[in-house]
Amino acid sequence: MSAPLYRQIAHKIREEIESGNWREGEAIPTENHLSLQYSASRVTIRQAIKCLVEEDLLKRVQGSGTYVNEKKIEHNIFELQSFTEEMRQLNKEPVNHVINFQMITPSDYVREMLQLPDGEKVFYIRRQRLVDHTPYVLEDTYLPVTMFPDLSYQIMSGSKYDYIERVRGMKIKESFQEVIPILPEQEIATSLSLEETTPILKIQLHSIFFDGTVFEYSEIYFKSDEYKFKLRASRP
Template sequence: MYIQIHNQIKQDIEAGKWKIGDRIPSERDLAVTFGVSRMTLRQAVQTLVDEGVLERRIGAGTYVASQKVQEKVSGVTSFTDLMLAQGKQPSSKTISYHVAKPSLSEIEKLKLPEDAQVLRMERIRYADDVPISFEVATVPYSLISSFSKSEVTRSFYHTLEHKGQYILGGAQQTVSAMLASERIAEYLDIKRNEPILRLRQVSFLQDGQPFEYVRTQYVGTRFEFYLER
């Protein structure tokens, strides 16, 4: 249900019902409009916030996000390899793992037909048992249907390369700042509204096929991005 609401709000924004900088109705009003609980409505809105479509302003409500200045970051590196290169032991905790219909955003990012299915998984990623990030990753189910859950959740990129014999290509990445929601703060052992870094990434195989759309929220005091020109 929250995906359907996500899609409708996104369609309304694209149709011009709300423009960049406009405040959308309160969660209470939207819940009444869609005939759902505030919890379901909040999940739909939070998904749009995570995708950068909406933005929350403390004490002021939720607004259609303005376009940000973008910095290009190149390369595709797995979390596992990144942590090992830093001399840290990577690990992860899977919060959810299920096959579902894709949202409009997922269809657009992964260039999927509307009748496709995707694997959507949520994980907390750790370095030496310290929570570093929370991620929501969406992958075309047809790409990983022959892999086991452990093969996907343990080290997805390694499984693609070594078992699937896929060659990884580049990625499109967007990094921005936001405040931790109550849920994310609990997962990452930080305070609510603490600054965090948000990475939205679409990863591609060497032939240009997108194979992953991931939204990751990093603890700002435990992780930094390094750009090399």
């Protein structure tokens, strides 16, 4: 028994993608064009596209069209890398858009995470991390003012870890991370160009130097349609 027509068409579209005829990030032909190409109704074409959207091969962008999905970035949480370093390894050039940069009195929770005495100020920085004009990550970072007195908007428009290690000469040892699936608040969803009903992944982390000093606390929001998290487990 032959497969339904929409599945046959989905298979042909999949072949176009796998052969490289339809490239990652590019818009696919319109439903009208595909309807003529495959001698099928638009309803059938829509069913075929729906199958491939569910497989993450295609993605629909409201008001724009349907695109070949780019492969998700594999984020290894066991490797401490900056977003800039991670993207450049993939031959992508990241852009850091600083949305907020200010000196604040931290909440009790942030103060405890940074192991700061009462009255210490921190820099709070919210950065939108983009590649090819697409937001991938939203990051809220808290850094002690006494540790980084020369920190500036311009510095945070670049690589934070590059500044800490190359400019300040401080050696980063490791970070401690907690991964939490959440539904984003409106402001976060807007910054990531998402609907509030789209699940995302939040990482809460604090990082330390080799002498054990905690130097940052960050909350990082990852788009689940751009990232997948890679873990390696071994038996004891």
